[in-house]
Amino acid sequence: MCVLGKDKLLELIETSKIVYPFDHNLLDGDGYILTVKDETTLHYLEHKNLISYEIVFTPPNLIAHLTAKSRYGRMGLSFLNAAKVHSGFIGRLALELVNLSNDRQPIPIKRGDPLMHMEYITRDGKASPYLGPYQFQYMSQEEVAIYKSLIENKYSDLFDSNVLERMTKDRIGGI
Secondary structure: EOOHHHHHHHHHHHHHEEEOOOOOHHEEEOOOOEOOOEEEEEEOOOOOEEEEEEEEEOOOOEEEEEEEHHHHHHOEEEOOOOEEEEEOOEEEEEEEEEEEOOOOEEEEEEEOOOOEEEEEOOOOOOOOOOOOOOOEEEOHHHHHHHHHHHHHHHOOOOOHHHHHHHHHOOOOOOO
16 A cells, blocks of 8 residues: 555546545645535534545545544644544545634634545555445536446446446435
8 A cells, every 4th residue: 555646546536536526735745635615613522423525536546534633633632533434435524623722712713724534545455445334425417427437437447337326326425
């Protein structure tokens, strides 16, 4: 396993839309920095699920690893969800956060603020893409169509067309 560098990320962003929409300023050399879709404030001990602004696609030969920006950790923001994005996953990420600040102060998070590092890592072995209920979550019909076409053109051998159709219709938080 190895972390993909900036040149490989740029190639995959262009050919496979692994991050969409893409902002060149959010590349950090070893990965991409995700932002949140909606501005919010977390009060002490409050838990919220924030949705990433960007759609994430993890091609079947990769996984993605998430780490919080230290800026928020120093404020007391804790990330509760797993730090992995399954191979083959497509959708906006639900970032589960809780405010555990020692000084019990609210933590504001603005849309566009860098929140989470995402690194893509190669995987060994046969591809086993994500087929669960969160596939295509929080995506519009137009966005789903873009990625469905990409899957059908590049990865049709890994995604059964009937399963793909079901996932696009049964997605969570469709816009």
